[in-house]
Amino acid sequence: MTLSRRKTLALIGGGTVFAASAAAAGFLTTRTPQVAQRPWELAGTYADPRLNALSFALLAPNPHNLQPWQVALEGEDALTLHHDPTRRLPETDPFDRQIMIGMGCFLEQMVLAAGAGGHSVDLTLFPDGEGGPVAHAIFRTGATPDPLAAQIMDRRSCKEPFEDRPVPSALANELESFADIYTDAPTVETLKTLAWEAMEVEFFTHRTMQESVDLMRFGKAEINANPDGIDLGGPFLETLMLAGVLSREVQNDPESSGFKQGVELYRTMLHATPAYAVLTTPTNTRADQVDAGRRWLRLNLATTAKGLALHPVSQALQEYPEMAPHYASAHALLAPAEHTVQMLGRLGYGPSTPRTPRWPLERKLINA
Numbered sequence: 412m413t414l415s416r417r418k419t420l421a422l423i424g425g426g427t428v429f430a431a432s433a434a435a436a437g438f439l440t441t442r443t444p445q446v447a448q449r450p451w452e453l454a455g456t457y458a459d460p461r462l463n464a465l466s467f468a469l470l471a472p473n474p475h476n477l478q479p480w481q482v483a484l485e486g487e488d489a490l491t492l493h494h495d496p497t498r499r500l501p502e503t504d505p506f507d508r509q510i511m512i513g514m515g516c517f518l519e520q521m522v523l524a525a526g527a528g529g530h531s532v533d534l535t536l537f538p539d540g541e542g543g544p545v546a547h548a549i550f551r552t553g554a555t556p557d558p559l560a561a562q563i564m565d566r567r568s569c570k571e572p573f574e575d576r577p578v579p580s581a582l583a584n585e586l587e588s589f590a591d592i593y594t595d596a597p598t599v600e601t602l603k604t605l606a607w608e609a610m611e612v613e614f615f616t617h618r619t620m621q622e623s624v625d626l627m628r629f630g631k632a633e634i635n636a637n638p639d640g641i642d643l644g645g646p647f648l649e650t651l652m653l654a655g656v657l658s659r660e661v662q663n664d665p666e667s668s669g670f671k672q673g674v675e676l677y678r679t680m681l682h683a684t685p686a687y688a689v690l691t692t693p694t695n696t697r698a699d700q701v702d703a704g705r706r707w708l709r710l711n712l713a714t715t716a717k718g719l720a721l722h723p724v725s726q727a728l729q730e731y732p733e734m735a736p737h738y739a740s741a742h743a744l745l746a747p748a749e750h751t752v753q754m755l756g757r758l759g760y761g762p763s764t765p766r767t768p769r770w771p772l773e774r775k776l777i778n779a
């Protein structure tokens with residue numbers, strides 16, 4: 412839900428202009444949350460091959476940027492990946508399905524980064540069963556680097572309207588080895604409607620919207636103090652915060668103009684979509700969910716390499732009662748009976764977007 416400059420201009424109400432004082436202008440030039448972005452600069456600077464791979468892994472996509480990973484280093488060459496049980500989305504992801512997909516993204520990025528550094532990784536998923544740690548990994552010298560690793564620093568989830576420009580069929584065909592790609596107009600129109608109606612359910616169901624609002628970080632100081640969740644930063648949004656137009660209070664008040672304009676911006680963004688990417692699995696075990704995350708990460712790196720933008724839109728796949736009709740529609744449309752749609756994403760040509768915040772690696776290490 413990162414709001415951009417364009418969205419901000421709309422939020423300030425089509426014409427209202429804030430006359431910034433010279434002091435305010437100075438303030439506004441320093442709004443980049445550098446502390447929160449520091450982990451991007453530290454990626455690849457560690458001597459221990461495990462730490463080096465982990466410093467890239469923590470840049471992986473994950474739901475609501477919760478970064479639910481915890482890692483215990485073991486001996487000289489091994490580690491165990493855990494899910495931090497305090498980092499969950501109980502309203503919109505009650506079974507931790509999306510959390511596990513994020514763990515898969517983390518693992519794939521770790522393996523790719525290790526390979527780029529000359530190490531292969533022996534992975535065992537859920538070594539103690541599905542209730543235990545997510546994975547055990549042993550690093551070994553010698554690997555064939557995967558070219559996708561070169562895209563790690565440029566990969567983004569692009570939460571913006573996409574250009575009115577089709578995804579060429581040759582590119583779509585190449586991406587078919589990573590995911591199901593939909594470019595035909597009738598299916599794309601159906602998916603736009605589905606994604607929008609599902610988003611409306613999330614917006615207007617108080618407890619699911621509140622889950623997002625509780626994860627919003629308002630401005631540089633909050634983002635640097637808690638580099639996770641939904642970061643609302645940058646000079647324009649901070650101008651709105653200073654003016655009292657954008658605040659935690661109005662975010663879940665459907666009567667407020669800020670809420671209404673936010674909803675409208677989402678509608679516009681979701682409709683500016685020329686194609687979709689979809690991942691499904693025949694069964695829905697924890698290993699399937701982690702594997703879907705590994706595939707999503709590879710897809711996102713491949714789209715980056717091809718100059719395409721990718722944006723997960725997960726609402727219709729979420730498992731809570733109000734969403735059930737949209738969940739059923741998504742599954743009827745996108746997967747054979749009994750299969751699970753693990754990921755749905757917008758695909759197209761989007762603008763470049765900034766790096767999202769991350770907690771430092773050291774905060775994610777725990778004792779074995």
Ligand SMILES: Cc1cc2nc3c(=O)[nH]c(=O)nc-3n(C[C@H](O)[C@H](O)[C@H](O)COP(=O)(O)O)c2cc1C
Binds near residue numbers: 476567569570722
């Ligand atoms: C399983 C999963 C579900 C996600 N669902 C959504 C979503 O519904 N809407 C959205 O804007 N972003 C979604 N994201 C993207 C995350 O918000 C994003 O990865 C995170 O904020 C970090 O940003 P980055 O991917 O640009 O590094 C999802 C990511 C994952 C892995």
